[in-house]
Amino acid sequence: MTTPTRQINQTYPLIGFTKLTMQENNLRIEEKRFFQQTAVDIPYEELLPIGVGHHHFVPFRLLLIEIFLGFGCGKACYTLVTQPNQRESATWLLLILLGIFLGLGAYILQIWRHDFLITTGRGNIALFHSPRNKAALYDFANALRDHTILYMRRQYAVVDPLLPAEPQLARLEWLRSLGAINNTQFDQLKTRLLGRFFGAENILGDEYGLAPSAN
Template identity: 30%
Template sequence: MLIEQRRLLAGSTQLALRPNGLYVCQRNRNGCPTLEFEMPYEEVLPVRVIRHRSTPQLSWVPLTVLWISMNVLQRLLPTSGPMSNAAWLGLFGLSGLLLAGYLYGQRNWWKHVTLGTARANITLADRPAERASVDKFTRVLEQRTKDYLRNEYATINPLGVIELQLNRLQWLRRLDVLSESEVRVLATRLTGRLDSPPLRSMGQVLETPYLN
């Protein structure tokens, strides 16, 4: 799966899911890579999405833009006589241009979405038309990472070093790759012991019984 976002005069950002990790590439407006790396899936979780705004929503900006436009035109036009149709057209054209720039900034410069991982944060413009694709990419990334970790690290070998494998199972549990019951079953297969409260008899703690 791949997602790519282009920004005016700021280049592009590309994210892709590869067999062994998350690929990230940022390019400048000339297409030359400025940042490129592949993050292994072992370093991705937990995945989170954070949306934020870099500037406050200023409801008075459109009126301010209109006022500035009128003052600029008054300085450029003759002081006597009514304004011609061309002057009015220029006024509305300049106001529309400034408002369009303000709205473009609202959509592409001031609203951001950050895709956070354990090792890096990737920030994109939070465009309404792209929110669904970003959210879907995040869900697929999390599921792909968990599937990869489960296939690579959830397999146990009773003939191997048991302590290292138990630590690995706890690591997978902390990342929510395995459930508590799955970890308990796999640990029992490794050690041959039930994960249960210690047995007591006549005031003494007995050794946990082994399973055949």
């Protein structure tokens, strides 16, 4: 089975990136955070059911610290202007507080985010959400769900009346529980597997397990 590769790549300045790639038999997730890089392949069998969600995180405590640092910078500036005899110490204090203020502010901007979640049977995949990439995120999530369902149907929604029926029925139940096939498709495959005996489970068979002829 050949499928066009679809991927989404998000780059975070000074931090790293997150890249999702739909491969033939699995979803590949690659992440880099500073100097640590990881990659994992998740089989499509473990992805369903696939959905979308949102998570909004606001670092309130860090924002309070940032506000106090801002007041400290203001106080140092006031001392620098109004008390010339303390200008040197006030200058050093201002530089230190300003450095902490800017560094903490940059960190807050990185973690204060609205995440777009792709929910799967294996866990949630978090991607940065903004109005500019909203359409691309939904398009990727829908494409991933459609491709996974198509893969599962081609690999597992196949029945053979000449083989034992019970494991095949269990496989069809599994596909239906994941949402890979609906009730109508399940009944069609079950009929194809059991033939004209579908719906006649209560009819007693002969010594070979065959149902009596209708004639």
